[in-house]
Amino acid sequence: LNGNNKGVIAGNSKQIFSNNAIFNANVSQAVTGGTSTTFKDNAVMNISAQHGVDGGNLLFDGNSTLNINTTDAINGGEQRFKGNSLINLNHENSLYNTTLKLEGNASVNINADNALNYTDNIVFSKTYDTTTGSILDVNGHSLTIGSISGNDSNAVIKNSSAQDAILTTGLYDYGVFAGQSYQYDSFLQSGAMRADAVVSSALGDITRQAGLALIPQFADRLVPEPSGMAQNGQGIWVRTLYGQQGNQGDGATNAAWNGHVKGIQVGADLWPVDEDSSHKLGFYVGYLDSNADVSGKTIYASNAQLGSYQLSTYATGLYWRYTATQGWYTNTTLQLARYSGQVESNNSTRKPDIHGRGQVLAFEAGYPQELNEALTLVPRMSVSWQKVKLDDYRYEDLNVNNDLDNQLTASAGARLYWNTMTISGVQWSPFLDAEVNNQLTARDRNNVTVGSTGYQDSLLTSYNGSAAKISGGVTVKLNDYTHYYIKVDYQNGLSERSENTWQGTTGISLYW
Numbered sequence: 251l252n253g254n255n256k257g258v259i260a261g262n263s264k265q266i267f268s269n270n271a272i273f274n275a276n277v278s279q280a281v282t283g284g285t286s287t288t289f290k291d292n293a294v295m296n297i298s299a300q301h302g303v304d305g306g307n308l309l310f311d312g313n314s315t316l317n318i319n320t321t322d323a324i325n326g327g328e329q330r331f332k333g334n335s336l337i338n339l340n341h342e343n344s345l346y347n348t349t350l351k352l353e354g355n356a357s358v359n360i361n362a363d364n365a366l367n368y369t370d371n372i373v374f375s376k377t378y379d380t381t382t383g384s385i386l387d388v389n390g391h392s393l394t395i396g397s398i399s400g401n402d403s404n405a406v407i408k409n410s411s412a413q414d415a416i417l418t419t420g421l422y423d424y425g426v427f428a429g430q431s432y433q434y435d436s437f438l439q440s441g442a443m444r445a446d447a448v449v450s451s452a453l454g455d456i457t458r459q460a461g462l463a464l465i466p467q468f469a470d471r472l473v474p475e476p477s478g479m480a481q482n483g484q485g486i487w488v489r490t491l492y493g494q495q496g497n498q499g500d501g502a503t504n505a506a507w508n509g510h511v512k513g514i515q516v517g518a519d520l521w522p523v524d525e526d527s528s529h530k531l532g533f534y535v536g537y538l539d540s541n542a543d544v545s546g547k548t549i550y551a552s553n554a555q556l557g558s559y560q561l562s563t564y565a566t567g568l569y570w571r572y573t574a575t576q577g578w579y580t581n582t583t584l585q586l587a588r589y590s591g592q593v594e595s596n597n598s599t600r601k602p603d604i605h606g607r608g609q610v611l612a613f614e615a616g617y618p619q620e621l622n623e624a625l626t627l628v629p630r631m632s633v634s635w636q637k638v639k640l641d642d643y644r645y646e647d648l649n650v651n652n653d654l655d656n657q658l659t660a661s662a663g664a665r666l667y668w669n670t671m672t673i674s675g676v677q678w679s680p681f682l683d684a685e686v687n688n689q690l691t692a693r694d695r696n697n698v699t700v701g702s703t704g705y706q707d708s709l710l711t712s713y714n715g716s717a718a719k720i721s722g723g724v725t726v727k728l729n730d731y732t733h734y735y736i737k738v739d740y741q742n743g744l745s746e747r748s749e750n751t752w753q754g755t756t757g758i759s760l761y762w
Contacts, residue, residue, distance in 0.1 A: 253280030259287055259306065267293035267314075275302035275323075282306065289314035290333070297323040310335035310356070322346040331356035331384075332377065339365035346370070352384035352405070353377045360388045366395045368703035374400030374434050383434075388426050394418040394703070398438065405434035416549065420705055421447050421698070425549035441549075443503055446595035446645040447698050447709060448546040449557035451503040453593065454654040454694040455713040456542050457606060457638050459495050460563040461587050462659060463511055464536045465612045468571060468581040469630050469665060471759055472618065473679065473725055473733050485731075485761035486518040493739070493753025495542070499694075501711035509542030509559070511753075517569075530571040538563040540591075561591035561604065578617035585610040589640070598645040606640035626667040634659045644701075651697040661687035663719070676728055683721035683737070686744075689714050716744040723755075734758040 251258070251267075253275045259265055260283040267273055268291040275281060275297045284306035289295055293314045297303060303324040310316055311333045318324070321343045331337060332353040339345070340361045347369040350358065354377050360366070372395060374384050383404030390411025398407075398419055407424075408431040409415055417424045422441035426432070432440075466489055496508035517534030540561040548554045567585035589606040616630035636659070640652040663685030670677040691714040699706045723737030739753045 259284040279304040301325045318344040324348045357385040360391045363391045371397045374402040374405035376402040388415045392416045442547045445556040445597040446648045448503040449544045449595045450650045451711045452505040452507045452544045464565045487759040489515040489757040491755045494751040499711040502709040507542045507544045511540045513538035532569045536565040557595035564588045581614040583612040600646040602643035608638040610636045629664040631662045647701045649699040653695040655692040657692035658690040679725040685719040688716045717741045
C-alpha cells in the first residue's frame with residue numbers, strides 16, 4: 251500500500267498489515283487516524299515524508315519493522331512495539347513529541363546522530379514474559395531524549411558500534427561506551443549531571459562562607475595585662491586574612507568546592523569615648539576576594555573539575571560590646587554584605603555575572619580567667635545566623651534561580667595565653683586556641699531550566715559540617731596605644747563532607 255495522498259488511513263478505521271505486507275507513507279499526513287493500526291508477521295512500514303503519521307495509534311508486533319527516513323516522521327502520540335518488532339531511526343530528529351512504548355523483545359536502532367530529541371520519550375514496559383527485554387541500541391550515535399522510564403528490569407541499552415556515544419536526558423549525561431551493554435535500571439544510576447547545573451548548586455555555600463569569614467572575632471583583640479585583659483580603649487583596628495575554604499554538598503548534585511580567600515577590614519569604636527564605659531558601639535567595613543573550583547562526577551571520572559567562581563564580597567557592619575566588671579564580655583554584630591563575581595562552567599561558553607546580598611547576625615561571649623601568674627584562659631562561644639539572596643543568572647543553555655536556606659552556625663572554644671613577656675620594652679603574649687564549630691544544615695534549592703529544551707528541574711542540595719580548629723599565634727603590645735596579633739588556624743573536618751582547611755589572620759589595634 252502506497253500512501254501518496256493525505257488521510258490514506260484516517261478516522262476510526264482499523265488496518266492490519268501482515269505476511270510481508272508493506273505500507274509506504276510518502277506524503278505528509280498519510281496517516282491521520284485509525285484505531286490500533288497493526289503490523290505483524292514481517293510487515294514493514296516505511297515513512298519518508300515529514301509528519302507522515304500525524305495522528306492515530308500504531309501497533310507493531312511479531313517480526314514487523316518500522317523504517318523512518320526523514321525528520322519528524324511521526325508527529326505526536328504513543329506508538330506501541332511488542333514481540334520482536336524493530337524500529338530503525340535513520341534520520342536526525344526522526345520523531346517529534348512521540349512516545350515509543352517497548353514491550354517484549356522490541357528493538358530500537360539509532361542509525362543517525364540525534365535521531366531522537368528532547369520531545370521524545372521511551373518507555374520500557376514489562377509484559378507477561380519476564381524473561382524478555384527490549385533493546386535500545388545507539389550504534390555509536392549520541393542523542394538527547396526527553397525521558398527514559400518503565401518497569402522492565404530486563405530492558406537493555408547498548409552500543410554495538412566501536413565508537414563511544416553520549417545519551418542525554420533531562421540534566422544527565424550517560425556514557426554508552428563502544429561494545430558495551432547495560433541493564434536499563436542500573437544504567438540510569440550511572441548518569442552524570444551536566445556541569446553547569448552542578449556548579450550552580452555550590453554558589454549558595456560559597457557566598458555564606460565568604461560572609462562568615464568577614465565577621466570579626468573580638469577574642470582576637472584581647473591583650474593580657476597584669477590587671478586583666480585590655481579591651482575597652484577607644485580606637486581603630488585593622489584585620490587582614492588569607493586562607494583556604496571548602497565543603498561538599500549532599501543531594502542531587504553532590505558538588506564539592508575548594509578555594510581561597512583574602513581580605514581586609516577596618517573598624518572603629520564610635521561611642522562612648524570614655525574608656526571606663528562598659529559599652530562600646532563600633533563600625534567596620536570589609537572586602538573579601540574569593541575563588542573556588544567546583545568538582546563533581548562526569549561520565550568519565552568520579553571527581554573532575556567542572557567549573558570555577560570568582561567572587562568579591564563587600565561588607566559593612568555594626569557591633570555592640572558589653573564588658574562586665576567581672577571581666578566577661580559579649581559582642582553582637584550585624585553585618586550587611588554585597589556579592590558580585592563571575593561563574594564559569596566547562597560546558598558553557600557564557601560566563602554569567604553573579605550578584606547578591608546577605609545579612610549576618612552574630613553573637614560572641616567570652617570570660618577571661620587568670621589561671622596563675624603565667625597563664626590566662628579565655629573560654630568563649632559564638633552563634634551566627636545568616637541569610638543570602640542571589641539574583642537569577644543564565645549560562646549558555648541553562649537558566650538558574652537560587653532559593654537558599656538561612657543558616658545557623660555555632661562554635662565553642664578556648665584560648666590559652668602565656669601571660670605577657672617583656673622583651674626590649676615590648677610585651678609579647680603567645681597563645682594556643684582550640685575550637686569546635688558546627689555549620690548546621692542549610693538546604694539550597696536550585697531551580698533550573700534548560701534553554702534549548704524547556705526542561706525544568708528543582709535541585710535540592712544540603713550543606714553542613716562539623717570541624718575542629720587548632721590555632722596558634724602571638725599578641726604583641728608595642729605600647730599603650732598599639733597592639734597587633736598574628737594567628738594561624740588549621741581546621742580538620744569532623745563530618746564526612748567537611749574539608750580540611752587552613753587560614754592566616756593578622757590584625758592591629760590603635761588606641762587613644
